[in-house]
Structures are given as C-alpha cells and as structure tokens.
Amino acid sequence: MVEDKEESEELIRNNENRDSELNEKRELLQLKLEELESEIDPKERIKKLEDISKLRAKIKSLGFKNKKNEVKKDNIVETSRVNLNGNIWEQVYNHKTGVCQYVSWDKTNNKYNYAETLQDDEKQLVYITLCQQDDWVKNGYIPLPEKPIDYVSFQNLYDEIQKLIHFYLEVADDREKILAYYTIFSWFIHEVDTCPYLLVIGDPGCGKTRTVDIMKYICYKSQSMLNPRSNHVYRTLEDWKRATLVINEKTDFAKNKDSDKDELLTMYCAGNQSDTPVIRMVDQGNGKYIRKSFCSYGCKIFSNYDEIWHDALNSRCIKIYVKDKTRKEIPLQLGNPFYEKVKKIQGMLLDFQLKNNDNLIFAEFKEEHNSLNNIDNSRVAQVLQPLLILSAFDDKLIPFVKNLAEQQEHNLIEDAILSYRGQVFRAYLDVVNESDNVSAINVANKMNEGITSDKQKVRSDSVGKQLSAMGFSKHKMGKLHYIDKNPKLVKEKLLRYAYPEEREELLVKYGITKEEQQKLKEEYE
Incomplete structure (x- = not known):
C-alpha cells in the first residue's frame, strides 16, 4: 500500500513538472510572437510572416495561453466568422502581405476594428482565422475581401x-x-x-x-x-x-x-x-x-x-x-x-x-413576407421568398421577384405536364370527359393512340400505379377496377399539371359546375 502511494505521488509530481515545462514553453513562444507581431516597419513584418505562422502553429500544438487566461488546445476554434458579444467579425485577407485578420464594424464609434485572434472569456474559447491553415486562401481559391470599402448606398x-x-x-x-x-x-x-x-x-x-x-x-x-x-x-x-x-x-x-x-x-x-x-x-x-x-x-x-x-x-x-x-x-x-x-x-x-x-429596418423583413401569396406552387414561393429581405433597401425588388416566381411556376408546370405522371393525369381527364366509368386500361389506350410500336406503348398496370400514387382510389365493378371521381383531388392536381388559364375549363370538362368550383375553392382555402 505504501509503495502504491509513493508511486502515485511520484506520478503526480512528474505530471506537474511536465505541465510546468509546457507552460514555460508557451510563455516563451508567446513573448516571441508578440515581439514579432509588434514590428513597426511593414517591410520587416512581411519578411517575418513565415516565422509568425510557425510560432502560431507551435503555440497551438502546446495549447494557447495569454497573459490572463489559459485556454486548452481543444478550446481553440478555427473559423472565418465570429459572433462575439453581439458583434459580427468577418475574416479578411491581404494577398500582398499574407496577413489574415478579423474585422468588425463599431457603430458606436463609427469605425472598423481589426483583430488577428478573438477570445471569449465566458466560453473559454479562442478564435483564430482559417487563413494560416487553409492553402485555398493563400492560393486565391477562396476570394476573401481585403478590407471593407464604403458601399455608399x-x-x-x-x-x-x-x-x-x-x-x-x-x-x-x-x-x-x-x-x-x-x-x-x-x-x-x-x-x-x-x-x-x-x-x-x-x-x-x-x-x-x-x-x-x-x-x-x-x-x-x-x-x-x-x-x-x-x-x-x-x-x-x-x-x-x-x-x-x-x-x-x-x-x-x-x-x-x-x-x-x-x-x-x-x-x-x-x-x-x-x-x-x-x-x-x-x-x-x-x-x-x-x-x-x-x-x-x-x-x-x-x-x-x-x-x-x-x-x-x-x-x-x-x-x-x-x-x-x-x-x-x-x-x-x-x-x-x-x-x-x-x-x-x-x-x-x-x-x-x-x-x-x-x-432594424432590415430585421422587419426577416419575418414572413406575404408578397408571394398569389403563387400556387408552395416550393416556388418558399424558395424565392427569402430574396425579398433585400426589399428593405430596394422596393423595386418586390415586383421583380413576383414576376420571377410566376416564370418559375410556369416552367415547373410545363415540366410537370411533360412528365410521365403528368401525361397520365391529362389522359385521365380526357377519358373521364367521355365516360363516367374509367379504368386504367381506358387511360392507357388514350395515351397509346397513334403509337404503332408495342415497345413504346404504356401498360395499364403502370398507369394504375401512377394514378394510385396521385391519390386516386378505385372501386371494383365486375372484373374491372374503375377510378373513383374525386373533384377535390383533381382541383388540387390541376395546380401542378395545368396552367392557370386552363384550369377552369378542365374542371368543367370533369363535370364540375362553376358553382361547385366556387364551393371547392372555399373548402380548399
């Protein structure tokens, strides 16, 4: 027991000695780094950039330490953007000098502040830029700004x-x-x-x-x-x-x-x-x-x-x-x-x-914007709506994005109509206009009109699967399964597979009066 205790105490002393040695190395390297970085002459600073980078790498390998707080290696964060105490710091890079820094706008003093490292005392984190470690930056593959330039308006x-x-x-x-x-x-x-x-x-x-x-x-x-x-x-x-x-x-x-x-x-x-x-x-x-x-x-x-x-x-x-x-x-x-x-x-x-x-004006436009309510395709509205945040600075953007959304919706409808499922749906609308009892066989025959090659003809079981995937149910009468009429589902699918100007006419052909269409519209909304 005594021997075990002595071994444990010796191990603790060795660990303490090793930590003390590491601390001394870190302090010496940090002092040398501060001395190099304080070089006033820009020409001399450029010459010593390589030495500065090497020192930073050594300090990182030992664990970062400054005069007030010690931060472990695991607490060093390499990032190009930092949100610190409500201030946004972005990374900049000067290709001529090879200097990487963070920059932040100080709206109180109406000036820019620069820093090569940032420290969050509360979280015990030290932030360093990605420039030193990322060859893409040094080789110009990531085009970072050199410095902020007044955008005027x-x-x-x-x-x-x-x-x-x-x-x-x-x-x-x-x-x-x-x-x-x-x-x-x-x-x-x-x-x-x-x-x-x-x-x-x-x-x-x-x-x-x-x-x-x-x-x-x-x-x-x-x-x-x-x-x-x-x-x-x-x-x-x-x-x-x-x-x-x-x-x-x-x-x-x-x-x-x-x-x-x-x-x-x-x-x-x-x-x-x-x-x-x-x-x-x-x-x-x-x-x-x-x-x-x-x-x-x-x-x-x-x-x-x-x-x-x-x-x-x-x-x-x-x-x-x-x-x-x-x-x-x-x-x-x-x-x-x-x-x-x-x-x-x-x-x-x-x-x-x-x-x-x-x-604050910009922040108001981060909320839900209703300018695309007239767009039926929810994906189009969802994807383009975020662009409207810039309308806080340019009100011409709202009509422009509306027009863009209409174009996007028209193109998607065109693609949907030409798709296999779209052709099945449109063929079903044509057939149901001719007969109340419609099966997948009738729809397949409609799609195969004018096609002479058996290899190019569609199969009724494939058509049936497409109609089922769209949500159409069937009922059996005799040996065949007939597609149930579903006005509400058809109205919904027309938003995807028909242009706005033809939807009303297609609903009438499906057997839905204008009064019934109005009722469906109220239910849908």
Whole structure:
C-alpha cells in the first residue's frame, strides 16, 4: 500500500513538472510572437510572416495561453466568422502581405476594428482565422475581401455589381438582375433560413464557365469545385459554414446506384434549408462509428448543359440561360482590370453586410413576407421568398421577384405536364370527359393512340400505379377496377399539371359546375 502511494505521488509530481515545462514553453513562444507581431516597419513584418505562422502553429500544438487566461488546445476554434458579444467579425485577407485578420464594424464609434485572434472569456474559447491553415486562401481559391470599402448606398452597390456582370457576360437583362441580387443576398445567408440555388444552362462555349467564374469572385466566401465528391463538400462546409458552393459542369447525377452521387443529391436537396442537417456515420477507429450531423446549408451555383433531371433539386434552382456572344466588346479574358473591380466590389459587399446585419429596418423583413401569396406552387414561393429581405433597401425588388416566381411556376408546370405522371393525369381527364366509368386500361389506350410500336406503348398496370400514387382510389365493378371521381383531388392536381388559364375549363370538362368550383375553392382555402 505504501509503495502504491509513493508511486502515485511520484506520478503526480512528474505530471506537474511536465505541465510546468509546457507552460514555460508557451510563455516563451508567446513573448516571441508578440515581439514579432509588434514590428513597426511593414517591410520587416512581411519578411517575418513565415516565422509568425510557425510560432502560431507551435503555440497551438502546446495549447494557447495569454497573459490572463489559459485556454486548452481543444478550446481553440478555427473559423472565418465570429459572433462575439453581439458583434459580427468577418475574416479578411491581404494577398500582398499574407496577413489574415478579423474585422468588425463599431457603430458606436463609427469605425472598423481589426483583430488577428478573438477570445471569449465566458466560453473559454479562442478564435483564430482559417487563413494560416487553409492553402485555398493563400492560393486565391477562396476570394476573401481585403478590407471593407464604403458601399455608399444599396443602389450604388447594386449598380457596381450589375455593371461588372454586363461588361464581362452576355445574358438577358432580367438574368443580369437575378445575378446581381443573388450576389448581395449570398452575403446575408446567415440572416435567413431558406435560400434558392442558381442553375446556369447553356450549350458548350456559350458562357457557362464565364458566368460561374464571375459569381465565384463576388458571392459570399465562394468555394469553386469541379467534379467534387461528397466528402469534399462535407469538409468544406464544415470549415467554411454557409459558404457559396460553385459547382461547374458536374450536375449530371446519373440515374444509377452510385452511393456518392446519391449522397451529393441528398446534401444539395437538404442544403437550401438551415434546419435540415445531413446525418453521417463517422469512423472513430477500431471499427467504431458515431453519428454526426452536417449542415450543408448555403447558396449554391450549378452549371450544366440542361436542366437537372432530379425534380426536387431542379425546383430549388433559378435558371440562368446563357447564349452565344454577340457583343464584340466583351473581353475574351477576365484579366487584371476584372480582378481590380472585383476587389472593390468584395470590399463594398463586406461593408454592406457588417453595417446592416443588425439593421432594424432590415430585421422587419426577416419575418414572413406575404408578397408571394398569389403563387400556387408552395416550393416556388418558399424558395424565392427569402430574396425579398433585400426589399428593405430596394422596393423595386418586390415586383421583380413576383414576376420571377410566376416564370418559375410556369416552367415547373410545363415540366410537370411533360412528365410521365403528368401525361397520365391529362389522359385521365380526357377519358373521364367521355365516360363516367374509367379504368386504367381506358387511360392507357388514350395515351397509346397513334403509337404503332408495342415497345413504346404504356401498360395499364403502370398507369394504375401512377394514378394510385396521385391519390386516386378505385372501386371494383365486375372484373374491372374503375377510378373513383374525386373533384377535390383533381382541383388540387390541376395546380401542378395545368396552367392557370386552363384550369377552369378542365374542371368543367370533369363535370364540375362553376358553382361547385366556387364551393371547392372555399373548402380548399
């Protein structure tokens, strides 16, 4: 017992000695770091940046310590954005000097404050920027602002962005507006819980890559990826929360059982809402796995030759159609003048974000907005409604988004009508107008009119499954099953599979009088 006690006491003394040695090392390194960082001469500071980075890495490996409080290694948080005591700090990066800092707007003193590290004494956390550890920043792959630049007014900021887009790109005027508004919106992604995506569509050589190249330089913390795998996207968004993903020419999502593509689809479909995490099982070693949730929320920009076949993901996208260049003054290369303009716009966007994140007028528009009540498709209204928060600064945005929502709804209806299920539904409406007793066989025969090849003809059992999936019930009479008439269900499905101007006529053909339609409308509402 005595020997055990002596061994325990010796072990405690050894641990204390080791901790004391580590503390001394940390203090020496910290003093040396402070000495280097206090270098007044900018030229000398640039020369010693590499030494500063190495010292920071050593201090991190030992555990961070300042003069007042000691913070363990596990309490060091690498992040590009910090909300500390109600103040938002965003990361900036100077490519010439290689200096990473946080910047925050001090509205009391009407000035910007800078800090290379931030400390939360209450939570015992130290925040450090991602710049030192992330090669993407140093190599310019993540276009961070260098510093805030006075945006002057919302209209001035919008005009600068639209002029840049127009000078280097050829798209329709309304698409220019979408790109400009979407750029500003991406900088407020932390203030909303739902966001739309952009899908750039066009033939080879028409400007898809040019479009995403421009957007990746001005949207919030853009991460440009070509043919990413799911783990790349997970880790990127884990480090750079709510960053804008720019996926160039990789949205085919082949209809096969590729598990990685399935996972990407899941991530993208969940990523337009902040409260929809993606669950993954993470290997902890020794065959042990733990469940971990990842947030894939944030703005996303895809480019593709055509629309995305996956209906759920496609419905989350605003379409940007590019065309062959006709304006000869558009530069073939982006070049240095472009990057200088971009640097200015990045600074203006950062200035706009930091000065308005707690704007009381802006906060009122974060609540439910009723301007899209006339849109029948709830997905369209849900996806586009968040853009209206910017109408606190630009009231012209409300009619523009309304018109955009109507276009989006029209395109989705067109796609739905052309889909197999849409063709089944429309054929059913045609047949039921001719007979009260309609079976899946009758609907299949209607769809097969004019088709001579047996391989191309639809089967009645397939038609029956589609009608059942839509909610139609059946009753048996003799040897056949007939579809029950359901006016309320038909009215509901017409919102998806018929244009607004033809719905009333189709309901009349279905045998519903205008008086009955009014009653159904009241019940539906």
